[in-house]
Amino acid sequence: MKRVYAVEKLCLNCKLCEVYCKTAHSKSKNVIKAYKYETPVPESRIFVEGDNTASLAFSCRHCEHPACVEACITGAMVKDPETGIVTNVKERCIGCMTCLLVCPYGAIRPGHIAYKCDLCQGETTPACVANCPNHALVYIEGGSEK
Amino acid sequence: MKYVIIGNSAAGLSACERIKTNDPSCEITIVSEETYSNYSRPLISYYLKDKVSKENMFYRDEAFYLKNNIELILANKAVDVDSVAKKVVLADGTVLSYDKLLIATGSIPFVPPVEGMKDQPNIFTFLSMKDSEQIKAYAKKDMKVVIVGGGLIGLKAAEGLNKICSDITVLELSDRLLATILDKKGSDIIGNQIASAGVKYLLGDTASKIQGKDKVESLVLKSGKIIPCDLLVMAVGVRPNVELAQKAGVTLNRGIITNEYLETSIKDIFAAGDCTVSLDVIDGNHKILALWPNAVFQGKIAGENMAGKPSLYNGNFPMNAIDFFGLQVMTCGVVNSDDDYEIKKVETEQFYKKFSIKDDTLAGYILIGVPERAGIYNSLVRDKTKLSTLQGDLLDPIGIMHFTQEERTKKIYGV
Numbered sequence: 023m024k025r026v027y028a029v030e031k032l033c034l035n036c037k038l039c040e041v042y043c044k045t046a047h048s049k050s051k052n053v054i055k056a057y058k059y060e061t062p063v064p065e066s067r068i069f070v071e072g073d074n075t076a077s078l079a080f081s082c083r084h085c086e087h088p089a090c091v092e093a094c095i096t097g098a099m100v101k102d103p104e105t106g107i108v109t110n111v112k113e114r115c116i117g118c119m120t121c122l123l124v125c126p127y128g129a130i131r132p133g134h135i136a137y138k139c140d141l142c143q144g145e146t147t148p149a150c151v152a153n154c155p156n157h158a159l160v161y162i163e164g165g166s167e168k
Numbered sequence: 169m170k171y172v173i174i175g176n177s178a179a180g181l182s183a184c185e186r187i188k189t190n191d192p193s194c195e196i197t198i199v200s201e202e203t204y205s206n207y208s209r210p211l212i213s214y215y216l217k218d219k220v221s222k223e224n225m226f227y228r229d230e231a232f233y234l235k236n237n238i239e240l241i242l243a244n245k246a247v248d249v250d251s252v253a254k255k256v257v258l259a260d261g262t263v264l265s266y267d268k269l270l271i272a273t274g275s276i277p278f279v280p281p282v283e284g285m286k287d288q289p290n291i292f293t294f295l296s297m298k299d300s301e302q303i304k305a306y307a308k309k310d311m312k313v314v315i316v317g318g319g320l321i322g323l324k325a326a327e328g329l330n331k332i333c334s335d336i337t338v339l340e341l342s343d344r345l346l347a348t349i350l351d352k353k354g355s356d357i358i359g360n361q362i363a364s365a366g367v368k369y370l371l372g373d374t375a376s377k378i379q380g381k382d383k384v385e386s387l388v389l390k391s392g393k394i395i396p397c398d399l400l401v402m403a404v405g406v407r408p409n410v411e412l413a414q415k416a417g418v419t420l421n422r423g424i425i426t427n428e429y430l431e432t433s434i435k436d437i438f439a440a441g442d443c444t445v446s447l448d449v450i451d452g453n454h455k456i457l458a459l460w461p462n463a464v465f466q467g468k469i470a471g472e473n474m475a476g477k478p479s480l481y482n483g484n485f486p487m488n489a490i491d492f493f494g495l496q497v498m499t500c501g502v503v504n505s506d507d508d509y510e511i512k513k514v515e516t517e518q519f520y521k522k523f524s525i526k527d528d529t530l531a532g533y534i535l536i537g538v539p540e541r542a543g544i545y546n547s548l549v550r551d552k553t554k555l556s557t558l559q560g561d562l563l564d565p566i567g568i569m570h571f572t573q574e575e576r577t578k579k580i581y582g583v
Contacts, residue, residue, distance in 0.1 A: 096227065
């Protein structure tokens with residue numbers, strides 16, 4: 023399946039991916055409104071780690087056998103058998119963070135519910151990739167599944 | 169092939185998924201003594217406090233049974249197994265034949281004998297949907313609630329009931345709350361948290377006598393203190409439900425003993441979930457790991473083996489993610505053996521972090537109020553990663569940059 027991959031040497035630590043991820047997951051989809059006027063403030067599902075010497079943006083790997091899906095106690099975390107996208111169904115998540123406890127990548131963000139990358143469900147290019155000014159994020163086929 | 173699965177929860181359902189994948193023409197029958205179809209057991213406290221409705225308690229929807237060729241038998245108990253004839257007998261006399269049988273019967277409450285305990289209508293346990301419903305129907309605002317047991321179940325019952333009743337007391341016999349998953353410091357933090365929510369607790373004390381004629385009216389505690397009680401929850405602990413396994417004649421040691429394929433001592437009878445004995449990979453001991461993720465994981469492995477795809481269970485380790493009155497608690501592995509492990513810890517007003525380290529590897533941790541990326545710590549425990557290879561301290565917020573460039577490239581591209 024297509025996934026978001028970070029190209030570490032190109033990352034500028036600018037965090038625009040986080041800004042546009044939040045916007046893409048906001049109600050208004052407007053970069054200003056999403057930050058200034060929405061409550062709760064939308065959460066980013068991609069995280070830039072590191073500093074100005076070395077950094078990269080990291081998000082859910084949409085694992086072939088996702089530990090988060092297996093561990094979810096409510097059935098909220100699901101992997102779409104067709105697209106492979108791992109999504110947390112927000113209506114069913116109770117925020118216990120068992121998914122976060124078992125994600126070996128640290129790709130889930132705690133909050134009232136668990137927040138994670140959904141590959142901008144249905145978009146041709148996820149917002150983080152589309153708005154990365156230095157092409158440090160790419161959206162390409164990868165992984166071991168057929 | 170005919171598969172019979174006893175138990176309609178985490179382990180049983182995850183086994184079905186793997187059976188269906190590996191043996192598409194399978195015939196699966198699930199037997200459950202509950203009147204409800206599957207539901208998420210950890211959600212019963214959320215139901216009690218009205219955070220989750222009855223309709224949203226399901227763990228897998230009804231389409232799941234259709235999709236996986238499952239015949240579901242509810243409100244009927246498997247009472248006997250004839251492992252020679254390969255038949256299961258149900259309480260109503262139905263006989264089911266099987267090629268492969270899975271015992272995934274979970275846990276049952278452990279209720280220690282207390283003087284004066286009969287079948288008073290205001291004594292409850294807290295493990296099933298029925299328990300939660302009965303408590304919800306019985307509880308009234310002005311009732312004095314006493315919960316015996318300050319572990320996970322007791323505290324979750326307290327949290328659920330706190331929405332309804334204003335006077336709740338938790339009794340914990342040991343010197344700290346959540347004794348199996350926290351140290352004293354962590355327990356004190358939780359104690360403060362529940363106290364600020366209005367729940368009282370007593371440590372080193374328990375109920376030694378129940379007083380009252382037709383219902384519980386008061387309790388005499390071990391300390392001699394007498395406290396009034398209108399609603400009593402017995403939440404001392406759970407034990408593996410091995411009644412059927414015993415009838416089948418499989419080898420037990422508190423829980424069901426299996427090999428690494430999760431097959432019991434009797435051919436073609438498998439076991440998974442809270443009713444089994446698991447290998448704790450941290451200390452090498454065999455123990456009951458009554459944990460949701462372990463049950464799902466075991467169910468999956470058992471299901472694959474039952475369907476003829478060899479799959480190994482290499483053990484697991486204790487881990488818990490819980491929120492108590494809004495405070496997030498993550499714990500894993502060794503948390504309270506400060507003399508035998510190197511300890512790194514930091515505590516502030518907002519959070520508590522503690523790591524138990526041995527031979528340059530992480531053996532366990534406590535994270536209170538800082539759940540961020542706990543899974544990375546779990547992976548360090550599971551992979552026995554040499555901590556000296558990390559770029560940065562364990563006490564710093566952990567992330568992918570803690571790993572070497574080679575390692576993090578592997579993590580990014582290796583899925």
